[in-house]
Amino acid sequence: xxxxxxxxxxxxxxxxxxxxxxxxxxxxxxxxxxxxxxxxxxxxxxxxxxxxxxxxxxxxxxxxxxxxxxxxxxxxxxxxxxxxxxxxxxxxxxxxxxxxxxxxxxxxxxxxxxxxxxxxxxxxxxxxxxxxxxxxxxxxxxxxxxxxxxxxxxxxxxxxxxxxxxxxxxxxxxxxxxxxxxxxxxxxxxxxxxxxxxxxxxxxxxxxxxxxxxxxxxxxxxxxxxxxxxxxxxxxx
Ligand code: DX5
Ligand code: ZN
Numbered sequence: 629x630x631x632x633x634x635x636x637x638x639x640x641x642x643x644x645x646x647x648x649x650x651x652x653x654x655x656x657x658x659x660x661x662x663x664x665x666x667x668x669x670x671x672x673x674x675x676x677x678x679x680x681x682x683x684x685x686x687x688x689x690x691x692x693x694x695x696x697x698x699x700x701x702x703x704x705x706x707x708x709x710x711x712x713x714x715x716x717x718x719x720x721x722x723x724x725x726x727x728x729x730x731x732x733x734x735x736x737x738x739x740x741x742x743x744x745x746x747x748x749x750x751x752x753x754x755x756x757x758x759x760x761x762x763x764x765x766x767x768x769x770x771x772x773x774x775x776x777x778x779x780x781x782x783x784x785x786x787x788x789x790x791x792x793x794x795x796x797x798x799x800x801x802x803x804x805x806x807x808x809x810x811x812x813x814x815x816x817x818x819x820x821x822x823x824x825x826x827x828x829x830x831x832x833x834x835x836x837x838x839x840x841x842x843x844x845x846x847x848x849x850x851x852x853x854x855x856x857x858x859x860x861x862x863x864x865x
Contacts, residue, residue, distance in 0.1 A: 631804060631825045633850050635843055636661035636694050638808070638830030639685075640676065640777040650834060651689050657843035661694035661716070663808070663828045665777075666709070668699040671723055672775035679708035686713030694828075696747065696808065698774045699723065703733055710740040718745030718768045718806075721756050734763045745806070749774060750782050754791040761801035766826065767792055771819070772809030777830040781810025786822045793823035816846050817853035 637659050642650040651662065664682060669675040686693060692715035699705060702719040709717055717737050724730040724746075737744045746760055747768035757767060769792065771785035789805055796802060806826035807819040816827050829846055836842035 631802075633820065633847065633854055634660035634804070634826040635847050635850075636663040636806065636826055636828045637833045637839070637843060638663040638665060638777065638828050639834070640665045641830035641834040643834070647685075648688050650839070651685070651691070654833070654839055654843065655689065655691060657840040657847075659691055659843060661826065662689060662691040663694045663696060663830075664714075666695060666697050666699060667775060670700040671720065672698045674775045679705075679712040682709060682712035682714060692716065694718070694745075694806075696745075696768065696828075697723075703729065706733065706736060707740075710737065710742055714742055716743035716745055716766060718747050718766065720747045720749065720774075721760075722749055722752060727759060730760060731763065734760065738763075745803075747808075748788075750784065754788050754795065757792065758795050758799075761792075761796050761799050761803060764801070764803040766804040766806055767796075768806045768808055768828075769819075769824070770809055771807050771811070771815075774809075778835065779810055781812075781815040783818075785809075786818050789819050789822040789824050811846065813845050813849040816850040820850045820853040821857050 637654050667674045667676040694716045695714035696718045724733050734744050743765040745766035745768050746764050749770050769785050771782050772779040804825045807824045808828035811827050811829040812832035833839045833842045
């Protein structure tokens with residue numbers, strides 16, 4: 629059974645010098661999340677924003693903040709993002725250390741009152757998330773190599789979403805499945821048909837002349853795919 633579809637515009641492709649304007653503009657599209665890409669120049673080659681910036685964003689919008697930490701040592705910096713007002717924090721499985729450390733890190737996010745996300749890079753196997761599925765509110769599947777907006781969608785992400793949905797079913801877990809990278813009106817239906825619930829889109833929203841219309845177009849393409857999938861499963865049952 630699908631959860632209602634959610635859209636998370638990524639501010640990475642917004643106009644940083646007019647970010648407040650762009651965020652207020654996109655509020656009209658009623659996005660469920662605002663996706664914030666934190667990059668440290670180590671785990672990924674690019675460098676973006678830090679905790680003071682997240683704190684400032686929290687002051688100007690009521691859209692829940694979906695903070696995607698692409699940083700080498702999240703254990704060191706996690707508390708800064710929690711106190712800055714992140715509503716959901718996603719860390720990368722490639723950065724969390726062994727199983728004991730990973731479980732402890734996820735527990736720290738939850739005990740601070742934020743939702744808990746775990747992400748994996750395109751080259752990381754879906755199996756690596758299996759031990760943690762019951763501890764998560766969200767799994768973030770990277771459909772590009774993290775670091776930059778505007779890249780092309782990696783099609784293998786579709787099968788990875790399907791595999792994660794199966795693993796979740798096996799263990800009775802139901803985290804949201806979010807997909808990030810190269811999402812647009814063409815690719816959104818593919819990942820939604822595989823079971824994705826939350827779509828991150830940067831370039832396909834803020835790179836368009838009318839970002840609200842672009843958001844609505846992605847939502848509508850994705851909802852059509854979701855309804856078709858629901859109808860298909862009902863027929864099979
Ligand atoms: C990439 C980031 C993405 C990025 C997506 O490392 O995690 O959130 O903003 O951008 P698009 O939608 O342009 O691929
Ligand atoms: Zn992201």
